[in-house]
Structures are given as C-alpha cells and as structure tokens.
Amino acid sequence: MKSDNKISEAVVRRLPVYLRFLNDLQKREIPTVSSQELGQKLDLNPAQIRKDLAYFGDFGRKGIGYDVSYLIEKIRHILKLDQQINVALVGAGNLGHALSNYNAYLKDTMKITAVFDSFAPKVGQQIHSLTVQPMEELESTIRKQGIRIGIITVPDFEAQNVADILVASGIEAILNFAPVILKTPSYVRIHAADFTTDLQSLAYYLQDGREEIEDGKQ
Numbered sequence: 051m052k053s054d055n056k057i058s059e060a061v062v063r064r065l066p067v068y069l070r071f072l073n074d075l076q077k078r079e080i081p082t083v084s085s086q087e088l089g090q091k092l093d094l095n096p097a098q099i100r101k102d103l104a105y106f107g108d109f110g111r112k113g114i115g116y117d118v119s120y121l122i123e124k125i126r127h128i129l130k131l132d133q134q135i136n137v138a139l140v141g142a143g144n145l146g147h148a149l150s151n152y153n154a155y156l157k158d159t160m161k162i163t164a165v166f167d168s169f170a171p172k173v174g175q176q177i178h179s180l181t182v183q184p185m186e187e188l189e190s191t192i193r194k195q196g197i198r199i200g201i202i203t204v205p206d207f208e209a210q211n212v213a214d215i216l217v218a219s220g221i222e223a224i225l226n227f228a229p230v231i232l233k234t235p236s237y238v239r240i241h242a243a244d245f246t247t248d249l250q251s252l253a254y255y256l257q258d259g260r261e262e263i264e265d266g267k268q
C-alpha cells in the first residue's frame with residue numbers, strides 16, 4: 051500500500067462511495083463484482099476504479115472481478131472503519147438534532163456518541179439514545195470516549211470558538227456545517243458541508259431558459 055499522504059483526496063472521497071455500493075451487494079448476497087459493473091452503477095470509469103483500488107493492493111481476479119466481502123473488508127480497513135470511531139457533535143439545534151437522530155439508526159462502527167450544546171434548556175434533552183451534554187463536559191467526554199472527530203452545527207459566529215474548543219480537547223478532524231472558513235492547526239483536517247453553495251452551484255447547470263420566460267411574459 052502506498053503511504054497515506056500519496057493517496058489523493060479524490061480517491062479517499064470515492065472509497066466510501068464504493069463501500070456503500072458494495073454493502074448493498076453484500077446485503078443482496080451477490081458475491082463478486084467487476085469494475086465494469088461498479089463503473090456502470092456508480093457512473094465512474096472502470097479504469098479509474100481499478101486504479102483507485104490498485105493503490106491498496108491487488109484485489110481483483112481476471113474474469114471474476116472483485117470478491118465483494120473481501121473488498122468491503124479491505125476498504126473498511128483502509129478507511130479505518132474496522133474500528134469503533136466515536137464522533138462528537140456540537141450544536142443540538144435543528145440540524146444537529148436531525149443528524150444525531152439519523153445517525154442513531156445506523157449500524158456502523160462510526161457513530162455520533164456525544165452531543166453538546168451551550169444553551170441550558172437544550173442540555174439534558176434526549177436525542178434517541180443520546181443525552182445533550184453541557185459544553186463543560188466536552189473535554190472530559192472526548193477523552194473518556196477517545197473521540198477524534200467533531201461535527202460543528204452551531205451558528206456561523208460561534209463556529210470558530212467551538213472549533214478552538216474541539217481542537218484544544220484533542221479533536222483531529224472536523225466536519226463543519228457552519229458557513230465559515232475555520233482556522234485550525236495544520237494537523238487538523240477540516241471538511242466543509244455546504245448545502246447552500248451546493249444548491250446554488252446547481253443553478254449554473256440549468257438549461258438557460260431565461261429568455262423564453264421573459265418572452266412568455268411579454
């Protein structure tokens with residue numbers, strides 16, 4: 051396997067996509083899959099898939115394809131999902147509530163295991179099996195549960211403050227939903243999730259019917 055820092059972000063981001071599809075094949079008891087089938091279903095180039103997977107070893111067998119269970123095991127190992135990964139979420143508002151609730155039903159080794167909020171009436175609230183904790187308990191819970199990933203779902207003007215607290219408590223990676231660019235030490239990996247900009251950029255791909263609409267109005 052090549053060393054981690056040589057694997058491009060694009061490849062790392064495709065692996066969970068492969069994994070989700072392979073899990074579905076496994077549920078349907080389909081034992082093998084070819085890179086052509088994977089490519090067709092995932093709308094990716096089969097050569098790209100073979101190249102991605104070859105980064106981590108020689109998994110495929112000519113004429114047979116990939117053993118689904120084996121490939122799942124390998125990808126889970128590469129993504130470090132073969133171990134329990136606890137995640138902390140800060141901001142038990144509308145979005146934080148929805149994410150924690152959704153996550154509670156996942157049968158996965160990677161889970162939100164602690165939810166925090168600074169607003170007293172939120173503290174003690176139950177979100178599925180999780181109890182919203184006060185910010186004062188964040189550091190000790192993170193250390194107790196060995197949490198290394200945090201999710202930020204607080205308002206934009208509080209996000210940097212929360213990121214600083216998370217980093218000071220030992221968090222190494224953050225999924226940030228707040229619409230701000232966070233400043234953190236270089237060893238902290240930040241991924242931004244942005245529903246609004248994703249949606250806005252979709253507008254660019256619309257067929258340009260502006261003139262017809264204007265014509266229709268005349």
Ligand SMILES: NC(=O)c1ccc[n+]([C@@H]2O[C@H](COP(=O)([O-])OP(=O)(O)OC[C@H]3O[C@@H](n4cnc5c(N)ncnc54)[C@H](O)[C@@H]3O)[C@@H](O)[C@H]2O)c1
Pocket residue numbers: 140141142143144145146166167168169172185202203204205206208211212226227228229243244245246
């Ligand atoms: N990226 C996306 O796709 C997307 C979608 C929706 C909302 N958002 C963003 O997510 C964030 C949350 O949105 P929402 O609608 O859930 O807001 P919300 O107001 O319902 O929830 C925010 C929560 O954060 C808590 N909070 C505020 N400051 C805090 C602090 N310093 N420490 C701990 N908790 C704190 C509040 O008490 C509240 O419970 C916002 O920044 C919003 O812009 C992003």
